[in-house]
Amino acid sequence: MYRTAAICEQGHVLSAMYEAGSLPPKHCPKHGTKVYMACTYCHARIQGAPYGAVSAPGYRAPRFCPECAKPYPWTLTQLERAQSEIDRHLLKSGVSSNDADSIKAFATGLAAGTATREQATGIRSVLQSLGPVGSVIWDQVKDFGARVLADMAKP
């Protein structure tokens, strides 16, 4: 059994050990952003530290709801950040808007866990044709994907 976690929109863990009945602040005292204790889609509570633990130093904000597999709000915040980074580089690269859209759709798929290997291969070859800017973007996509995958692989 697990306690409930309170996590702000920035992915910052206010507490991994909220007790039933006690409520965290509505907004993060550090970031001023909304604080969540449940999935915004299916309302399943966010799993915190196990009952019996006195502290949870290794606890990190989960990226996806284990109940409905939708990304949590902070995952979307990070995705938006990654996408605007990608946008910034795409503007410089002169990539077609079609390709730009599929690159961004791929990043969204990564966050949602639906991206396929075929998509990755397609994106990769588009980016390779762009030269150095393409590899910067590819690194960003890869970095974002690696963080998502690392978190998904966690028990």
Ligand SMILES: [Zn+2]
């Ligand atoms: Zn915060």
Ligand SMILES: [Zn+2]
């Ligand atoms: Zn959910």
